[in-house]
Amino acid sequence: MNPFSLMTCIITILLFLVCSLVCVAEQSELICSHQPIVALVGDDVILPCYLDPPISASSETVAWTRPGLDPEFIHFHHNGRLMPQIQNPSYYLRTRLFVDELQNGNVSMKIFRVKISDAGKYFCFLESMLKEASIQLTVGKSDFLKMMNYTLW
Template sequence: MNMVRWSQMMDHHFGIFSILLFHLTMIELLQPFRVASELISSYVPIVALAGDDVILPCQLQPAVSVSSETLLWIRPGLDLKYTYVHRDGQPMLMGQNPSYYNRTALFVDQLMNGNVSLKLFRVKLSDAGRYTCIIDSKKMEASVQLIVGAASTPVVNITGFDRGPVVLQCESTGWYPEPEVFWLDGEGNLLSAGPTETVRGPDDLYTVSSRVTVEKRHSNSFTCRVQQNSTNQTRETHIHVPDIRMHQQDDEKKAVVLFKRNQKVKEHDVSERSCEDDPMLNLKKKQLEDQGDQLESVTVL
């Protein structure tokens, strides 16, 4: 009886051992076909504006927890290249570049999902460059390029309205890199303008200004567009100019009236003494004054 039980027990254990051995064998056989994890970042440059916060992506795929790993973010070319160090489950200030103190962080709750992305706060122009994410123990790394720009809305003013042709001036400060300036009419057509004036300040930011003369054939709505292609930034300001045609017609009417007045003055160009001596001339002067004309010259032919 005991021998039977012993035999049954041995058969049971042997069965379990056989199943375990089978599973281990299958794991070994399938080992070459397992997908190795890879550290991936963005192949496209990340664009940020000065003063904004930005995320530099870095992800382990397939996802594997990196909570207990030593994680590094570096920026090659700096004297102190470490922009962030994560060791023993917490950030380390030792060795970190002072320029990045209190401006970098990981998504700690996402480390178990293999997310090693870096959040950079209050971006500066000097932050532009290439960053590398490293999982130290796995000898894995991935790089991403950060482009930093600056932009501002242009200001448009009307000049020369009372002195002749209508001239529009556009100015925009605080750009980086150097932008371009374009003028458009109400239908979106480009206008021919003078060369753009560019000044670079001590803070490396650019100020640009441009002028355009508005002609009679144009509509009364105009746009100053400032754009920077590498940062994909565009700022526009629209302006409506009072009726240009009416203004020009008024100028023409004023010129005609002035011409007629000058003609009248020439026709009656006499001296004050002659008017006093000749009652007829004095009467003519009085009639001209009553009509609103001014006789100011005192010239003797």
């Protein structure tokens, strides 16, 4: 076989594989809960977000943001790790992704020790796929819920 023909064949196969992966990524949707996530001050909470149909997000840059903050990055995951130097200081050491689940399209973020100031709308971005979804977090105090219990009973 001619070396030129072999090279052409290999390039054709590689282009086919790349195009197939891009097509699957374009068909997949990024989905976050449409219902607000409710947490109490001090709780740990998960903001669920995933690709449907599931495709791997292991090699993706996953950015969670909250508009109005400076910097607005709550969690920035690039090249397989958190980039704390661009993370908003109020979330330092309080967020994580489920890294083992990225391969299944799960880009959910966990926030530890929720504060009242954490309440608001969050956005999840998958940079190279040009995908975005949002989710609302509502945070309450335990005193408020106790009062609501007494009112209802």
